[in-house]
Amino acid sequence: MKANQGFKPEFLWGGATAANQIEGAYLDGGKGLSTSDFAAYKDPYAKGKVNNFTFDVTSHELQEYTNNSEKYLFPKRWGIDFYNRYKEDIALFAEMGFKCFRLSISWARIFPTGLEQEPNEEGLSFYDAVFDECAKYGIEPLVTMSHYEMPIELTKKYNGWVSRKLIHLFEKYARCILERYKNKVNYWITFNEMNMNLNSLYTGAGVLEDLVDDSLQAAYQASHNQFLASALAVKAAKEINPQIQIGCMINQIEAYAHTCKPEDQLQAVKSNQLNMFYPDVQARGYYPTYIFNYFEENNIQIEFKPEDELILKEGIVDFVAISYYMSHVAEAREDASKLAGTFDSPIKNEFLELSQWDWPIDPIGLRISLIKLYDRFQKPLFVCENGLGAKDVLTKEKKVHDDYRIDYLSKHIQQMKEAVKEGVDLMGYTPWGCIDLISCGTSQMSKRYGFIYIDQNDEGNGSLERIRKDSFYWYKDVIASNGNTL
Template sequence: MNTNQGFKKGFLWGGATAANQIEGAYLEGGKGLSTSDFAAYKDPYASGTVNNFTFNVTSSELEEYTKHSESYLFPKRWGIDFYHHYKEDIALFAEMGFKCFRLSISWARIFPTGLENEPNEEGLAFYDAVFDECAKYGIEPLVTMSHYEMPIALTKKYNGWISRELVPLFEKYAKVILERYKNKVRYWITFNEMNMNLNSLYTGAGVLEDLVENSLEAAYQASHHQFLASALAVKAAKAIVPNVEIGCMINQIEAYAHTTKPEDQLQAVKSNQLNMFYPDVQARGYYPSYIYSYFAENNLTIDSKAEDIEILKNGTVDFVAISYYMSHVAEAREDASKLAGTFDSPIKNEYLELSQWDWPIDPIGLRISLLKLYDRFQKPLFVCENGLGAKDILTEDKKIHDEYRIDYMRKHIQQMREAVKEGVDLMGYTPWGCIDLISCGTSQMSKRYGFIYVDQDDTGKGSLERYRKDSFYWYKEVIASNGETV
C-alpha cells in the first residue's frame, strides 16, 4: 500500500536543456552542421498574431541557407555559448541544489556527418568534461541521445528518418556514447518528444516535408524507424551501462472534450490515443490495435520488416518521461482528424488563462496526465520538461522579478505532489530552460524560461552575463525542502 505523502527521498530535482539551444560553438571541436543549425530566425509576429512554430525548413530554404548563410540569422548556432560557459553554468545549477541536469548530446558533435566510421574525439572529450563537472557537485546527468537535431548530411543524403538507413547509423552513435560514458551517465532518454514528428517533420525527424507525397504517412514512417533505433539503443544500454535506467519521452498533450456531447468525448479519446501511441510502442514493445484502424481510415501504409516485431519487443524502456506545457481541447469537427495529436489546439479552453505566447496554463492537467500515464504503463514517470516562456525585464540593478514564473511552477509542483500522494511513482522534475536559451519553436532569445537570465537578445547581441532571477532563489528553497516549501 502506497502511503507516500510527498516526493520520495532521492527525488531528482533539476532542470532541462538541449544541446542545439545552449551549446553554440557550432563549428568548434570538430562538430558538423546539424538540422538545427539551419533553423533561421523568422519574426514570430510577422503575421500580426504570434506564430509559435517557425522551425520548419523546406528543400529550397535549405539550399538557400546553405548558399547564403551570411544573409540570415541562425540563433541555434550560437545558443548561449554553454560550450565555453559550462563550468559557470553548472556551478549555478549546483548553487540551486540540482540533483539532476537534463542535457542532450549533439549527434553531429560525435559523428559530424553521421556517416563516419570513427567518432570525433574532441566532441566526446567535451561531454566528458561536462559530465565530470556535474559529478564534482553530485549532479546526475539525464542525457537525451537525440533532441531535435541530427547531422544535416543525413537529411541531404537520405531525407532524414524517412529512410531506414538511419537506424544502423543511430545504433552506432548510441553504442559509442553509451560505452564512452557508461561510468558517468546512468539516466538516458533515446528521443526527445518523438510524437512531435506530427507537428514538424524537419525538427523531429530531419525530413524535408516538401519532398514527400504524404506528410502524415511520412511522419509515421519516420517514427517507425526511430522506434527501431530507440529499441536497439535500449538493448545496447542494458548490455553496456551498469544499473542503467533508460526511458522514452513524449510531449504530453492531454485532450479534453469540448462538450459532453458523445461525439466530442469520442474525439478526445481518439486524440489521446494518438498521443499515447508513442509510449505504447516504446514501453510495451508492440503497435497497439487502435493504430492499425487509424492507418486504415487514413490510407496510410508503413513499410516494416518481419524482424521489427522482435526488435521492438526486446527494446522496451524502463520509464516514461514527458514534457508538459498545456492541455488540448478536442471536438468532433470536419478537421478533427488533422488536429488530433497536434501540439496546439485552435479551440481555447474558457476556464484557463493564457501565457504571453497564448499557451493555456493548466496545472491540474499535469496531475490528470500523470494519473492516466501511470495507470496505463505502471512504470516510473519523469516530468523532464515544464515551464513558462515569458518576456523578463532586467532592472537597472540587474534583478529579474519573475513572480509569474514562480506562480506557474508552484501550481504545477503542487499538482505533481498530489499525484504522488495518489500513488504515482515519479522519479524527478527538470523544468525546461533552467537557464535562458534559444526557443525551439521560434528561435527567439526573448522567450525566456530560465531561473538564470542570460544577457543576449534575439540577434545574438549581449554580454552573455548570467544573472540570478527571483525564481532562482525560490527554486533553491523548493529543492532544499524536497518540494514541501513552494
C-alpha cells in the first residue's frame, strides 16, 4: 500500500459559474423571471463599508421592483451575455485546458413559471448547444440544478421552499433535464450551497422573510423540503442513467475555537455541526441526532411526513461538493447561537490576512476541511468553488497583472494536494468565477474572480470584450502539469 503523491490523472480541473451571474438574456428564448432577476445592485461602499454577502428581497421590495423596475439596476438580468457568447467563452476555457466546466441550468428557462406541464423547448435547446460545445473540446459539464434562483412565480404563489408544493415541481424539472441530457452530462449537483439558507432565505430558498413568523423555523423547513427534492432527483438520476454521478454541496465554513477555553472549543463543535447537518442528511440519508436537541432549544418544528424518511434513504448522493472561501471563528458568547452556521464571523482571526472584501484568507483551512469531510463521509469530494474576489486593474496595454490571485489559488491548490497525499479522495477543482461575472452578494461587476477579464462596469457599460489575465496563463500551466507547476 502506497500513499498518493498527487492528483490522479483523471482529476477534473476547470472553473465554475452560475446561470444567473453569466447568462443575461433574461427574457430571451422563452425564459421566465427568476428570483435572481430581482436582485438590485447595491453600492458596497454607500455606507462607507463593504456591503453584506447576500441579496435579500422583502415582499414590499418585490412589489416595488415589479411596478417600477426602470428605477433600479438588476445586473443579473444582463450578466456577461454568456447566452450569446458561450462559444467564445468555452473556447477560452478549452485554451486553458479545462477538463470540467461547472455551470447551472436556469429553472425559469425550462419551466418559465415553474407551473407549466410541458418544458420550454427553446430553453432546453440552448443548454443542448452549450453541452455540445463543451463536448467538442472534451470538457465535462458539472451541472447544478438550482443555483440561487428559481421561477419568481413560485415565490409569489407559495413563498418559495417553505411550501412542500415545490418538492414535486422541482422533481418534474429535475426529471426533465436529467432525461434530456442523460447522454451529455455525467456530473450533477442538486442545490448550490444549501446551508446558505441560514444566511439568506430569499437567496437560497426564494422565501420572502417578512412573510414568515420565525425565519430560523422557515430556513429549516425550506431546507427539509429541499432535502426531499434533492433525494427525489438523485433517485430519478439513477433510474434514467445509473452511470450519472450526483452530489450535494455546502459552503464549507470550518469553525475554529477562539481560544483553548473549553467553552469556546464546544461552541466550535456546535458551529461545525450546523454546517455538517446538510451533507449529513444528504450523504447518509437521515437526520443526525444532534440536530434534534438544537431544534428543541430553538423551538423548531419541521413538517416531517411518514414517507419522508424513506425518500431521504433512497436519495443518498454519490459525492460531496464544497465551496471554500474562508474559515470561521467561534466563541462562547451571548450571540453564539445566532452566529453558528453563518457565512462570516465578527471575530477576526489574528493569524490571517484579509481580502479586499474583508474575507479571511486561509489555505490550510481548506486542507483541514477536506480531511474532516472525507473522514466523516468516506465519499469522493469536489472543490467546486474557491477563489479571490478583487478589484482588478486593466492597463492601457489591455493586461491584468493579478499576481495576488495566482498567489491565493496556488496556496489553496498546494493544500488540496497535501490533503490528497493524506488520503482524501478528491474528484476535481473548479475555481469560482473562472470568467468575471456578476457578484452574488451585491450584484457588482467590480468584484472580480476570473482568469478572463470582462470589459463591463457595475452599471453594465462596456464592450464585453474578453481579455486574458496573467492568471489565465498560470492556470493553463497548472492544468497541463496536473497541479505540479504552481
